[in-house]
Amino acid sequence: MRLLDQRLLARARAARRLLVLDSALGVVGAVLVVAQATLIARIVTRAFGGAPVGAVALDLGMLALTFAGRGTVAWGFEVAGRRAAWTVLSKLRLELVKRRLRDQPVGLDGVEAGEISAAAVQGVEGLEAYFGRYLPQVVLAAVVPFVVLAWVATIDVDSALLLLVTLPLVPLFMWLIGRYTSERTRERWLALRLLSTHFLDVVRGLPTLRAFNRSRAQGAVISDVGERYRRAAMGTLRVSFLS
Incomplete structure (x- = not known):
């Protein structure tokens, strides 16, 4: 990267x-x-x-x-x-x-x-x-x-030499954490795109869903998907904060 x-x-x-x-x-x-x-x-x-x-x-x-x-x-x-x-x-x-x-x-x-x-x-x-x-x-x-x-x-x-040796280790570990976080963030972004598409489809088809009495069920589905996305996103943030 x-x-x-x-x-x-x-x-x-x-x-x-x-x-x-x-x-x-x-x-x-x-x-x-x-x-x-x-x-x-x-x-x-x-x-x-x-x-x-x-x-x-x-x-x-x-x-x-x-x-x-x-x-x-x-x-x-x-x-x-x-x-x-x-x-x-x-x-x-x-x-x-x-x-x-x-x-x-x-x-x-x-x-x-x-x-x-x-x-x-x-x-x-x-x-x-x-x-x-x-x-x-x-x-x-x-x-x-x-x-x-x-x-x-x-x-x-002597203190300057010690800093010169140890300082390069800091960005190395930050890079490792950032690389892992980048992969998880990419997955969350894909999930957000799918969630946005699903939500828009539900809004457009709301009259049909209400006609067949399925609007509450879709609302529960969106709530469940949103909660799963929230938990996954918080997990990604916990990893990113390690840096």
């Missing part, structure tokens, strides 16, 4: 500036985290060494500023990511509708209409995390470890 899907990456060009801003804010946030850790360690060391409050007043003030800065950066990171995702997703939905109307302007059968509805709503909505969070996090994953490693190396070389 490739780290970046070229087709989705091409769609991200519509919100390039917002994504660049989002990534930059993420890097700034990481730098502030390092600054916070350094200041906290310095304050604790001086406090246990018996230093008066006045000796750490400057560090306390700087620590307060870093907390305020992190809050502001986190807010900007969230807003920029969501706006970037909304920009891309709105264009994707518009292109989906235009292409379907151009290729097949006449009416759709139940299966196609159900699949299109699932793709336009749940399918496109599922890409929000990819454009709003995943792409900026890829940049952070490539930059932040080196920033932290360089800072630790200036303090203690």
